Amino acid sequence: MxxxxxxxxxxxxxxxxxxxxxxxxxxxxxxxxxxxxxxxxxxxxxxxxxxxxxxxxxxxxxxxxxxxxxxxxxxxxxxxxxxxxxxxxxxxxxxxxxxxxxxxxxxxxxxxxxxxxxxxxFTFETPLMQAGIEMRHIAQGCNVPMYRTNRPCRSAGRLSGPMVVSMRPIPAERVAEAAMISGRFPAVHGAPVHVGAPEALGITDLSRPDFGDPVEVRTGEVPVFWACGVTPQAAVMAxxxxxxxxxxxxxxxxxxxxxxxxxx
Amino acid sequence: MxxxxxxxxxxxxxxxxxxxxxxxxxxxxxxxxxxxxxxxxxxxxxxxxxxxxxxxxxxxxxxxxxxxxxxxxxxxxxxxxxxxxxxxxxxxxxxxxxxxxxxxxxxxxxxxxxxxxxxxxFTFETPLMQAGIEMRHIAQGCNVPMYRTNRPCRSAGRLSGPMVVSMRPIPAERVAEAAMISGRFPAVHGAPVHVGAPEALGITDLSRPDFGDPVEVRTGEVPVFWACGVTPQAAVMAxxxxxxxxxxxxxxxxxxxxxxxxxx
Incomplete structure (x- = not known):
């Protein structure tokens, strides 16, 4: 800073x-x-x-x-x-x-x-909302949904574990913009790690997050996944x-x- | 990566x-x-x-x-x-x-x-050169000039020391562009830490770098300073x-x- x-x-x-x-x-x-x-x-x-x-x-x-x-x-x-x-x-x-x-x-x-x-x-949610992209969990007044993925982190010493992601549903025509806006904040997770295709991350049911609350994904929206700071907790468990x-x-x-x- | x-x-x-x-x-x-x-x-x-x-x-x-x-x-x-x-x-x-x-x-x-x-x-020198901004040390076939500054790093345990910077002379009208291009590479020092006014960094003579070789600074050019990975060596000494x-x-x-x- x-x-x-x-x-x-x-x-x-x-x-x-x-x-x-x-x-x-x-x-x-x-x-x-x-x-x-x-x-x-x-x-x-x-x-x-x-x-x-x-x-x-x-x-x-x-x-x-x-x-x-x-x-x-x-x-x-x-x-x-x-x-x-x-x-x-x-x-x-x-x-x-x-x-x-x-x-x-x-x-x-x-x-x-x-x-x-x-x-x-949460740091890049403000500029996303300023760009007119709704953060569904804020609109719904709940916690952001987070999921354990099938992507292993690179281990270090005694620590290993999967990557955890947060998910925000984004209208298909705004996904690229959401990627670019968040990508300018690499110190706070930066650009998405995955867009759409939750099954490729090993996520079988978006309505049952491992952490936080489920949010509605509407027609024409794509689930966009960002690397999440709950990942250390997954490492503690693993x-x-x-x-x-x-x-x-x-x-x-x-x-x-x-x-x-x-x-x- | x-x-x-x-x-x-x-x-x-x-x-x-x-x-x-x-x-x-x-x-x-x-x-x-x-x-x-x-x-x-x-x-x-x-x-x-x-x-x-x-x-x-x-x-x-x-x-x-x-x-x-x-x-x-x-x-x-x-x-x-x-x-x-x-x-x-x-x-x-x-x-x-x-x-x-x-x-x-x-x-x-x-x-x-x-x-x-x-x-x-050196990582952002390629896009700088692709944008038509000459890297003087490459043009001169020598090492980039580096200087110990009066800016202390934040210490950690037994380690402390000053920040070291590298310097590239940039035409005044290209400085903003050089800042923006390099700023997109935060993992490799990112944007400059200082533009012009070397004396404010405690650098009294640009022609006598602490590391590397001196390079020519021409009329209409500004010395632009980037944080430098020789900083750890300054910490080893200090x-x-x-x-x-x-x-x-x-x-x-x-x-x-x-x-x-x-x-x-």
């Missing part, structure tokens, strides 16, 4: 609402400010994860990495990563153990957690990672960084 | 020439194929370096990271990272110890070297890193990946 805005009041307000107990998907909140996927891992797993992210930059574009034990980030000065997301997932031995609205207590189990903030496709804290899918960390900072 | 080309013969030929003893800057060699900066560090330093790169993505865009002890890369199947660059630098306790054309022997000093391949601005092997500035590793794979 090259510039912080003077006034990120909308982003701070959204974080404070989450800190005070709001539990809701963050798509559409504080529009224009970058939202992030999050994963915290013990220091011993940090190298494997950073390498996994480097080797899979489409699903895992890293925007910040904390020092071990830190729960702050220069992407949002004053924020507390343990409390300012609306909903967290706690993972033990590769399985979802619980969802919590405040991760302070579970965070304290490990003194050396390294936290990764990963770009989120790799039997002993301990991790992540955001709950769709419940992101809202930063003070303007979306436009990622545009190339 | 999404696709390897069927025929990377020009890249392989260039690597073989280097393996067989050719010592020369690689700008202009195997045009259209991605060239990389290289740094190999003992495993104990790999986390600090990968974090340093993540925190400084303009000078240090990581294109591949090897497994410890490996000297191969999927960016160029069959290549030997110990031999296929034209010239290497060996660093001991933060100081340049020697330059060698074959690093096999010095590589064997450490069994756990992790090798980072970092994007190089941080007193005990051992590292790098490419010699301008003497890059040539991969089989087409430049266009990095364009967004």
């Amino acid at each position: 090259t510039a912080f805005v003077a006034n990120a009041e909308a982003a701070r307000t959204a974080r404070m609402l989450c800190r005070d107990g709001l539990i809701a998907p963050t798509a559409g909140m504080a529009p224009g400010f970058t939202q992030c996927n999050m994963i915290s891992l013990p220091r011993d797993w940090a190298w494997d994860f950073l390498l996994y992210a480097q080797r899979n930059p489409k699903p895992c574009p890293v925007l910040d990495v904390s020092d071990p034990g830190s729960h702050s980030t220069p992407l949002a000065p004053g924020a507390d990563l343990r409390r300012d997301l609306p909903l967290y997932r706690v993972w033990r031995n590769g399985a979802l153990a619980e969802e919590v609205a405040d991760a302070t207590q579970v965070w304290a189990e490990h003194a050396d957690l390294v936290t990764f903030l990963i770009g989120c496709s 790799s039997n990672v002993p301990f991790a804290i992540t955001h709950a899918p769709g419940h992101m960390f809202i930063t003070d960084i303007p979306d436009r900072n990622w545009q190339v | 999404t696709a390897f080309v069927a025929n990377a013969e020009a890249a392989r030929t260039a690597r073989m020439l280097c393996r067989d003893g050719l010592i020369a800057p690689t700008a202009g060699m195997a045009p259209g194929f991605t060239q990389c900066n290289m740094i190999s560090l003992p495993r104990d330093w790999a986390w600090d370096f990968l974090l340093y790169a993540q925190r400084n993505p303009k000078p240090c865009p990581v294109l591949d990271v090897s497994d410890p002890g490996s000297h191969s890369t999927p960016l160029a199947p069959g290549a030997d990272l110990r031999r296929d660059l034209p010239l290497y630098r060996v660093w001991r306790n933060g100081a340049l110890a020697e330059e060698v054309a074959d690093a096999t022997q010095v590589w064997a000093e450490h069994a756990d070297l992790v090798t980072f391949l970092i994007g190089c601005s 941080s007193n890193v005990p051992f590292a092997i790098t490419h010699a500035p301008g003497h890059m590793f040539i991969t089989d990946i087409p430049d266009r794979n990095w364009q967004v």
Whole structure:
């Protein structure tokens, strides 16, 4: 990033609402400010994860990495990563153990957690909507649908797993434009990885997403798939990672960084 | 990257020439194929370096990271990272110890070297030249000039140091176009970090680069500065890193990946 805005009041307000107990998907909140996927891992797993992210930059574009034990980030000065997301997932031995609205207590189990903030496709939803392309999950007031695919990520150390994608139905005549607009944001997943033909990704039923909520796909629309920052959670499951804290899918960390900072 | 080309013969030929003893800057060699900066560090330093790169993505865009002890890369199947660059630098306790054309022997000093391949601005020189913008160092048959700046990188663990930039003189009326063309290649340094006003970067004399060769800046031309993959070498010096092997500035590793794979 090259510039912080003077006034990120909308982003701070959204974080404070989450800190005070709001539990809701963050798509559409504080529009224009970058939202992030999050994963915290013990220091011993940090190298494997950073390498996994480097080797899979489409699903895992890293925007910040904390020092071990830190729960702050220069992407949002004053924020507390343990409390300012609306909903967290706690993972033990590769399985979802619980969802919590405040991760302070579970965070304290490990003194050396390294936290990764990963770009989120919500960042390019604003320019897509500005171009008149409806984001169906926002129109429907639900979470974006996400699917585990049959595409393996490139493994790193002890980490492997499939790529997860998010899906937005796009009118056929706007698909190329959606690809070009999102493609200018490579730091937040960039261009789609797949357009149409969900079966080729191993997705048999669009109405039953693995994460998030189903959305209507209308006649004349094509399901467009973007690499998704839930991919690290799929790796946690596939790799039997002993301990991790992540955001709950769709419940992101809202930063003070303007979306436009990622545009190339 | 999404696709390897069927025929990377020009890249392989260039690597073989280097393996067989050719010592020369690689700008202009195997045009259209991605060239990389290289740094190999003992495993104990790999986390600090990968974090340093993540925190400084303009000078240090990581294109591949090897497994410890490996000297191969999927960016160029069959290549030997110990031999296929034209010239290497060996660093001991933060100081340049020697330059060698074959690093096999010095590589064997450490069994756990992790090798980072970092994007190089030579990648966008091809589209710049295709747009009719002369690359002065190629026209002059010399190495690109590089300068240590007064801009500190964001530190990571034991690593800190200044940003290094490469400079190309561009006619004033083409500067905007050069910025836009290179900006579409964020994986290989992307848009310039600075246009004109070298003194603001702490560069007092363009004719005395810290690395590479000076080039002529003509009337009506502006010095344009791009973040440079020699930045890791500046960090090795500033941080007193005990051992590292790098490419010699301008003497890059040539991969089989087409430049266009990095364009967004």
